[in-house]
Amino acid sequence: MEISNVNVLYVDDEFLNLRSFELLFKGKFKIYTATNGFDAIEILKKNNISVIISDHKMPKISGVDLLRQVKELKLKNILPIIHSGFLEDEEVQTALKEGTAKYCLDKPLNEFKLIEIIKEFAKSLQIQT
Amino acid sequence: MKSDDQTKTYSILIADDNPNNLKILGSMLEKMGYNVRVAKNGEQAFNSVKTLPPDLILLDIHMPIMDGYEVCKAIKKEKDIQDIPIIFLSALTESFNKIQAFKAGGVDYITKPFEVEEVEIRIINHIRLRERSLKLQIALDELKVKEKQLIQTEKMAALGVLTSGLAHEINNPINFISNSILALKERTDKLIDMSKTLASTDEDVENLRKTTKDVPEIFDNITTGIDHITNIVKSLRIYSRVDKDQLVLSSISELIDTSLLILYHRYKEKILIEKNYNSAPKTLCHPAKISQVFLNILSNAIDGIDEANLKYGEQIDRKIVITTSFDEKNSTITINFQDNGIGIKESVKNKIFDPFFTTKEVNKGSGLGLAICSSIIKEHNGTISVESAGSDDKSKTSFTVILPVRS
Numbered sequence: 326m327e328i329s330n331v332n333v334l335y336v337d338d339e340f341l342n343l344r345s346f347e348l349l350f351k352g353k354f355k356i357y358t359a360t361n362g363f364d365a366i367e368i369l370k371k372n373n374i375s376v377i378i379s380d381h382k383m384p385k386i387s388g389v390d391l392l393r394q395v396k397e398l399k400l401k402n403i404l405p406i407i408h409s410g411f412l413e414d415e416e417v418q419t420a421l422k423e424g425t426a427k428y429c430l431d432k433p434l435n436e437f438k439l440i441e442i443i444k445e446f447a448k449s450l451q452i453q454t
Numbered sequence: 455m456k457s458d459d460q461t462k463t464y465s466i467l468i469a470d471d472n473p474n475n476l477k478i479l480g481s482m483l484e485k486m487g488y489n490v491r492v493a494k495n496g497e498q499a500f501n502s503v504k505t506l507p508p509d510l511i512l513l514d515i516h517m518p519i520m521d522g523y524e525v526c527k528a529i530k531k532e533k534d535i536q537d538i539p540i541i542f543l544s545a546l547t548e549s550f551n552k553i554q555a556f557k558a559g560g561v562d563y564i565t566k567p568f569e570v571e572e573v574e575i576r577i578i579n580h581i582r583l584r585e586r587s588l589k590l591q592i593a594l595d596e597l598k599v600k601e602k603q604l605i606q607t608e609k610m611a612a613l614g615v616l617t618s619g620l621a622h623e624i625n626n627p628i629n630f631i632s633n634s635i636l637a638l639k640e641r642t643d644k645l646i647d648m649s650k651t652l653a654s655t656d657e658d659v660e661n662l663r664k665t666t667k668d669v670p671e672i673f674d675n676i677t678t679g680i681d682h683i684t685n686i687v688k689s690l691r692i693y694s695r696v697d698k699d700q701l702v703l704s705s706i707s708e709l710i711d712t713s714l715l716i717l718y719h720r721y722k723e724k725i726l727i728e729k730n731y732n733s734a735p736k737t738l739c740h741p742a743k744i745s746q747v748f749l750n751i752l753s754n755a756i757d758g759i760d761e762a763n764l765k766y767g768e769q770i771d772r773k774i775v776i777t778t779s780f781d782e783k784n785s786t787i788t789i790n791f792q793d794n795g796i797g798i799k800e801s802v803k804n805k806i807f808d809p810f811f812t813t814k815e816v817n818k819g820s821g822l823g824l825a826i827c828s829s830i831i832k833e834h835n836g837t838i839s840v841e842s843a844g845s846d847d848k849s850k851t852s853f854t855v856i857l858p859v860r861s
Contacts, residue, residue, distance in 0.1 A: 339626045345633035349640075382622055410625030411618075411691065413702070432625040433632035433684060 326447040328354050332372060333443065336365045336379040336391065337408070349436060354443060362386030366394060375402060375450065376443055378430070381409035381417055389420040396425055404446045406430060464581055465489040465506075469499035469525065470514040470543070475566075479512065479543075482570060483577075496520025500528050507535050510581055513560070515544040515551065526558040537587075539580040543568070599825050606826065610742055617690040624687050632680050639673050689715045701738040703861065706787050707731040707778055709741055713748040720756050724763070726773035734780035734787045738860040739834055747827045747838075751791050751853045754823070758795025758851060765796065780859075786836075789855045797849025798842035806840060831855060 334357040335346050343358040350356055357372060359365040361383060368374065377395060381388035392405045405425065407417055410432040420426040428442055466488045470476050476492045483490045491508060493499035497519040503511065511529070515522035522542060530536045541562040542555040552563045561583075562576050646666050653659045689712040707729075714727060721727065752774065759772045775792045798806065805811045807828045824838075831838045836857040843850050 339630070341630040342626060342633075345630035345637065349633045349637040410622060410629075410687070413691065433629040433680065436633075436636050 326451045328440070328443050328447045331355065331376060331443055331447055332357060332374045333376040333378065334359065334365060334368055334372075334374045336360075336362065336377065336383070336388070338380065338383040342380070346434075350439075353440065362391040362394070365391055366398075369395060369398065369400065369403075374400075376404045376406065376446065378406040378408050378439075381407055381411070381414065387416070389416045389425060392420060392425045402450055404428075404442075406442070408432065408434065463487065463489055464509040465491065466510045466512060466577070467491045467493060467499065467502055467508040468512045469493040469496065469517065469522070470512075471495055471517045472514075475514070479573075482573075486574060488577075496522065496525040500525050503529055503535055503538065504532065507538055509538070509584070510577060511538055511540045512543050512577075513540050515542060515546055515555070523554055523558045526555070526560055530559040537584070539584050541576060541580060543573075599829065603826055603829065606746075610746070614742070621687045621690050624683065628680060628683055628687070635673065635676050635680070642669060642673075686715065701860070702741050703736045704739055704741040704744070705736050706734060706744070706789060706857070709745045710748050710776060710778070710789070712745050713752055716749060717752055717756065720753070721774070724768070724772065725756060725759055726771075728773055728775040730775065730777040732777075732779045734778055735859055735861065737787060737857060739857070740830075743830045744834070744857075747830050747855065748789075748791075750823045750827050751855075755791060755793035755795060755851070755853075758793055758797070758849075761796040762794075762849070785859045787857050787859060789857070790852060791854075792850060792852040794850055797851055798840065800842075803840060803842060807838070831857070834858075 329352070331354045333350070333354050335343060336359045337343050337346075338360055340360065343360065347356050347358065354376075357368050357374065359368055362379075362385065365377070365379065369377070377392070379388035379391050383391075386394075388407050388409065392407065395403065395405055404427055407420060407426040407429045409417055409429065411417065412429055412431055417426070417429055421429055430439060466483055468476055468479055468483070468490065469492070470479070471494055473494070476494070480490045480492055491502060491506075493502050496517045499511070499513065499517075500520065502508075513522045513525060517525075520528070522544070526540050526542075529538065529540065536559075539561045540559065541564060542552075542560045543564050543566060544551065544555075545566040547565050555563050561580055564573060564576060646662075646669070649662050649666075650659075653662050710729075710731075755774050759774075763769065763772065772794060775790075777788075777790045777792075779788050780786075781788065802811070802813060807824050811825075828838055834857055836855060838853065838855050841850075841852045841854070
């Protein structure tokens, strides 16, 4: 599977983070964005999302809580990623340990690392199908 | 007489110009179990006290060279011996003499001829009093250190709340600035490529070259700036965990770098920092506290170098060498900080970890920095020590912290 066909959902309460993400990755993969966990769940239900990247510190639903809800949806082939400036945060670390999040990406985002991760995931999808 | 713990024998100095008195009183006290020293005149008494301070002094008033009042006043002026209790022993019975004796700093006055029992009780009382006041002083000092430490912890906790909030707030703009720069760079590169194909004349090509020549450098500079801000914010994060009492798996070299980053404005351009970090495992510790220890040692090193520069003129080879090493056998990490600043005098070397000891000017140092460092390192079951060698402008001071590795 080409990564240009991968649907990526990016969740962050900061509008400029969403917009700069779109502007940077536009054309590289398909981008959906949400400013909060509720919207994110709605988008997940309606679209075939393969990768969800969420900020952790958000009002109402934290990133880790959102990813826990995603886990409960029991969607097939979805890669959950946390994007946070606080990698040492206990909640984030627990989420990584229990597999709620597969990766944790630091802020500022490393463009190449993210593309690498998505490529790798796209490859594993291909093997499965 | 023995102390409360029954191990210490007390020493008493008797000063009297009458050899008979010395003999009688001396043998009497020795029978009671005291170590007795004698002095035949005031000057001898003062010198004897200075060389080897006794636990108590029995002082006659009428003596040649220096009389008892003078000896007492002289002793009260010396910081190291001023707290030794002095009991006057004299045949003078006028209240005038007694008042003189108490004014000079005596704690008691016994008139001759004396009752043996009375002398003994007075001696015991004053030794006990002195002992208790010493214990109280130590307890008070400890309390003051604890209090300062508590205030410091409170401050750091408040700072932690502030910095973690700040770090989070800064992380977001850094993130979208960083993303935007990358996006802009991609588009600019494309634009330059497209312009190249569109440039038809030599003039166009030259103009394009001139206009785009600096573009890569401009992007590099922005990226460097973003990296710097990112590192500063990251290093502040350790303070966000100071209020939590739990231990965090931390890299010692990262904690040193954090301390260096905070002190950067104080050493940049004038002091070279040489780092010899050898690989060591991460260890469980209170990162903010350990970083505070490093901050203190480094800050003292910078002070020492500043002082040396002030005294001997600026020298370009002023430096701080930081070495870390891991001892696999004992499972300890050794961190050594060496500077070539003003150095530490041999006479004060043993006191620098004592609370309230400072060589700095009034209001410049609390005298608690290294005392707190020492208690933090103790709390981590480690050790902290100092070596200072050389003199004048060629001093070397070296602080060594040894921490057991816990994981």
